[in-house]
Amino acid sequence: MGLNPKGRNWGTLVNWDDLAKFYAGFILAWTVILYAGVTWLIYNRHLAFIKIRNLPLAIASVTSLHIYLIKIFLAYTTNGHFPCAAEFWIMSVYLPCGIALFQANLMQLKSISEQQKGLLLEEEGGSNQDVDVAHPSFASRWWSRWTHLPGVKRTYILIALGMTVQLIVTGILYATTPTLQGDWASYGHISHAKGQALCRKSQQWIPSAFWQLVWAWVYGPYLLFGVRNITDTHSWKLQVMLSVISGLPGAPLWIAAVFSTAFKPVNIWWVPPMWLAPGIIVMQLTTVFFPVYEIWKSSSQMRTTRAILNHWEEQRAGGGGGGGGRGCESIDQHHLAASSSIISSGDTSLMAPSTSTEAPSRRHRQLCSMASLEKALAVNPYPLLYFAATKDFSAEHVLFLIQVRRWRQACDAAPRIENENALTTSARARLFSSAVEIYTSRVNHKSTECPINIEAKIRRDLDAIFSPAVPTGHLVEKNEKIAVGFTSESQSQSHFQPLSPIQQHMPPSTRTRHTARSNSEDTLFDEAATAAIEGPFTFTHPSAMAETLFKPHPAVSPLGGARAIIRPGFDEHVFDAAEASVKYLVLTNTWQKFVKFGEHNTSGLV
Structure with a gap:
């Protein structure tokens, strides 16, 4: 025409x-x-x-x-x-x-x-909020x-x-x-x-x-x-x-x-x-197709990760599972989300330092495994946390894993009734108070700006246990965190390696928070650091622990006594499903990006 x-x-x-x-x-x-x-x-x-x-x-x-x-x-x-x-x-x-x-x-x-x-x-223990002071005039109050x-x-x-x-x-x-x-x-x-x-x-x-x-x-x-x-x-x-x-x-x-x-x-x-x-x-x-591309890339990365994990499990199963550990369990998302344990703490063969003769592809599969993520969280989670906060915008998930790990260590070291495996009443109450802090700062949509991304059923289960213990209108202070009141003697015996590329961009207060490490070539995973973080814990006096381990929460104040009743279903496994779900999310997303970022730098990941 x-x-x-x-x-x-x-x-x-x-x-x-x-x-x-x-x-x-x-x-x-x-x-x-x-x-x-x-x-x-x-x-x-x-x-x-x-x-x-x-x-x-x-x-x-x-x-x-x-x-x-x-x-x-x-x-x-x-x-x-x-x-x-x-x-x-x-x-x-x-x-x-x-x-x-x-x-x-x-x-x-x-x-x-x-x-x-x-x-x-x-x-890091600081606060990103300014202190609000009284202002004499109406305009000053509104400006504040x-x-x-x-x-x-x-x-x-x-x-x-x-x-x-x-x-x-x-x-x-x-x-x-x-x-x-x-x-x-x-x-x-x-x-x-x-x-x-x-x-x-x-x-x-x-x-x-x-x-x-x-x-x-x-x-x-x-x-x-x-x-x-x-x-x-x-x-x-x-x-x-x-x-x-x-x-x-x-x-x-x-x-x-x-x-x-x-x-x-x-x-x-x-x-x-x-x-x-x-x-x-x-x-x-x-606006539309950048996130669409990211969805495709994430899906492709997840399939690759599953293939790597399945290949690694098959290889370990064929070799008799050297090291005596169980290795990783089946890497299925729904199974992981419901399981209470993903990897045996006794499996250390995947965490060994790399050698100069180790094939790069095998090393990549090793780093992409759940065991490597577990060890990073145990040895030194702060480079991963810094990467998640500044590049991937998923720090709440890494923080949740760190806090749950500390809380579980507290459970393991808490006093128990003689001749029984049950926790004492006071220890159970303090653990519940600590768990409420994790819930309010990481899970509850009403009390945190960055809640973790977990399945609706898991969130409902946690809501049923912890939501009644959160006073209405009370939020967790931004600078509150779960402090572990158990000390490890070997943690003070630390020395440091030269800074890697990612550490050069980290603030000193973050990059210096290392656990003990040896002169291993593998600066992310070494056995000395694992021994330090997982070494024998010394239990502090109950009165001191009450002050250092669990800060009083509004839920256990006199006005909130009714709310502080420990609900049925609270035990040492209360966070297992949420932890498994978040850990799988971190493994298939943030951790893979972190590993790839580290592989592009000759100095290692951390």
């Missing part, structure tokens, strides 16, 4: 030439592809790295932008049949709303990064509250205020501009086509592009500067960069195309709002 030589001339005929068919076909195909990706994200919304992206906000942003995108792609086809007033409201509401939601969604990167750094400070709000909440509030102002301004402009309402008398006696064209060139349209202009030229560069030091494994920073760069030309070119006669030959084929389309498409693409 070719092209209509008049192009978009605001006439009464609908354009259905080859260019119109291309525009319609492209937007139809892009809609199908885009929402196929959205559907896939919704289907996989339970994944931890999808949860942190605030999926509802991302979908709302993509949808608002897509409504506007459909309109501008069909502008050439509809020619003069689309009312000027309808286009004004779409561009003044859906475009700013979509960009505002997109800004809020990208702010998640900075917010999550700050939360994860807070978890890192928490484990504002400054203590998380950055993402401040952004949400500012965006909501901005959108409210945008709607008010849009309503005022529409009500006070007759031409937007179809009254073109001010233009004189003109044709319908001429009126449609002149209506879209009034200055009342400029505020509709305000959000895009501010996003691309003000807020985008500001956000990019704020995340300049973040190097994450989710390509989030790359998403910010691509979105900002792609949006830079849009608003200036749209303004030039509307008000400059030099663009007239271009406008009949490429309507002025189409200059915003490339930036919008890139924003949608990065």
Whole structure:
């Protein structure tokens, strides 16, 4: 059919030439592809790295932008049949709303990064919260509250205020501009086509592009500067960069195309709002398909990990399981989530130092095993914790494993009734108080900003046991942690290896928290460190332990006595299912990335 030589001339005929068919076909195909990706994200919304992206906000942003995108792609086809007033409201509401939601969604990167750094400070024993003091004036109190709000909440509030102002301004402009309402008398006696064209060139349209202009030229560069030091494994920073760069030309070119006669030959084929389309498409693409790609990569990595583990188990089974340990149990997710033990503590053959003759592929399989993760948690979990907090944004899972490990060590060393294996009443109460702290700081959605990602059934079981012991309205202090009141004499006999690449980026307070280690070539796994961390524990006096091991929780205060009743089902295995689920999640995600990161550095993992 070719092209209509008049192009978009605001006439009464609908354009259905080859260019119109291309525009319609492209937007139809892009809609199908885009929402196929959205559907896939919704289907996989339970994944931890999808949860942190605030999926509802991302979908709302993509949808608002897509409504506007459909309109501008069909502008050439509809020619003069689309009312000027309808286009004004779409561009003044859906475009700013979509960009505002997109800004809020990208702010998640900075917010999550700050939360994860807070978890890192928490484990180091510090506090990432400022001390609030009394302020004499009303304004000072409100300013203090504002400054203590998380950055993402401040952004949400500012965006909501901005959108409210945008709607008010849009309503005022529409009500006070007759031409937007179809009254073109001010233009004189003109044709319908001429009126449609002149209506879209009034200055009342400029505020509709305000959000895009501010996003691309003000807020985008500001956000990019704020995340300049973040190097994450989710390509989030790359998403910010691509979105900002792609949006830079849009608003200036749209303004030039509307008000400059030099663009007239271009406008009949490429309507002025189409200059915003490339930036919008890139924003949608990065918002939806970056996490889709991560899902695919994570799934592929999980299959590879399972294959490595199965191969290693078969190899060990064929060799008689050298070392006398049971090795890893069957690596099935549902089995792991329900099992109370994943690996025997007696299996140390997988943890031996590497040698120069060891094949790299075998070494990789060894590092990817559950045994290697177990040993890292036992010997020195802090490099893994630092990696999870600064790159993978999954520190809450590593912290949970660390805290549960300490809690279980406390269980093993706690006093028991003579001639029985049962815990004493006081020890059981203190262990319950400690378990409540783990629950409130890592599991309960109401008391922690970063809850662990576990199955709903496991969470319900923990809620039934611990939720009644958490006083309503009380949150765990950010700087509280589970301290182990048992000492190991060998832990003080430590010496250090030269810093590896990952340690060079770690703060001194984190990288110096080593357990004992030998001169082994394997700086992550050595037997001396294992002996140190798993050496004989000395039980402290009960009165001292009450002060150092378990800090009094509000649940056991006089006012909360009824809440402090230990519920049925509480024993030393209460966290086993949650630990197995989280450990499998860490093994197949964070740990694999950590191992790969270490393999890319010649100095080792830690």
